[in-house]
Amino acid sequence: MRRTRIKICGLTREADVEHAAAAGADAVGFVLYPASPRAVTPARAGQLAQRLPPFVTPVLLFVNARADEVDAGLQAVPHAWLQFHGDETPQDCAALAQGRPWLRAARVPLGAGAGGFDLLEFSDRFAAAVGLVVDAHVPGYGGGGHAFDWNALPWSHPRLGAAARVVLSGGLTPANVTDGVRRVRPWGVDVSSGVEAAKGIKDPAKVSAFIAAVRQADAEGT
Numbered sequence: 001m002r003r004t005r006i007k008i009c010g011l012t013r014e015a016d017v018e019h020a021a022a023a024g025a026d027a028v029g030f031v032l033y034p035a036s037p038r039a040v041t042p043a044r045a046g047q048l049a050q051r052l053p054p055f056v057t058p059v060l061l062f063v064n065a066r067a068d069e070v071d072a073g074l075q076a077v078p079h080a081w082l083q084f085h086g087d088e089t090p091q092d093c094a095a096l097a098q099g100r101p102w103l104r105a106a107r108v109p110l111g112a113g114a115g116g117f118d119l120l121e122f123s124d125r126f127a128a129a130v131g132l133v134v135d136a137h138v139p140g141y142g143g144g145g146h147a148f149d150w151n152a153l154p155w156s157h158p159r160l161g162a163a164a165r166v167v168l169s170g171g172l173t174p175a176n177v178t179d180g181v182r183r184v185r186p187w188g189v190d191v192s193s194g195v196e197a198a199k200g201i202k203d204p205a206k207v208s209a210f211i212a213a214v215r216q217a218d219a220e221g222t
């Protein structure tokens with residue numbers, strides 16, 4: 001059976017970290033972007049990451065961060081993966097990551113079609129990324145709770161390795177993620193708004209429902 005990897009992002013509370021891990025998340029995200037309503041400091045991310053059991057990966061999310069800011073995050077959470085969600089070039093990402101695994105967010109315009117966004121070109125440009133978080137283009141760079149047109153991109157193209165590098169993101173919810181996994185067949189999914197009670201506050205029932213909805217699509221073998 002396929003097993004779509006699941007990242008729950010934008011955590012700010014110990015209880016939410018512990019629930020996400022217990023419910024079956026593969027990764028949790030901490031937003032180190034001060035302008036986000038879900039922002040945490042590096043020190044706080046370090047405290048939260050200590051609540052994770054083995055094999056659940058902490059991911060530090062940055063938007064156009066300086067090297068010293070990324071360094072501070074990695075000092076606080078040394079085993080973290082990195083997610084670059086801004087305008088970083090491939091060279092920026094490689095330099096900032098210092099050999100750590102990193103993901104790069106792609107931002108697909110909203111509305112019908114992909115609005116000129118070329119996923120294959122993006123994938124080639126960011127060939128050194130371990131994964132591409134394919135998100136909607138929203139103000140504030142991300143976390144907007146809006147889904148783009150999943151039918152507009154060539155997910156099964158061989159240049160994407162049958163979507164093996166794709167993490168579907170943007171406006172996912174317990175109600176739509178089963179359909180998203182069926183259509184895209186991504187390696188993973190990433191969610192923030194769709195499992196929240198309020199910005200930065202996760203709803204445990206929504207987190208559990210989201211993970212169950214992903215597993216439903218997995219069980220269908222699609």
Ligand SMILES: O=C(O)c1ccccc1N[C@@H]1O[C@H](COP(=O)(O)O)[C@@H](O)[C@H]1O
Pocket residue numbers: 009010029031033036037038061063085133135140141142143144145146169170171172190191192193194
């Ligand atoms: O969560 C944020 O506040 C955020 C801010 C800046 C960049 C990215 C952010 N979050 C990421 O956005 C996507 C989609 O989120 P949503 O599910 O639509 O709310 C996801 O990768 C978040 O990690």
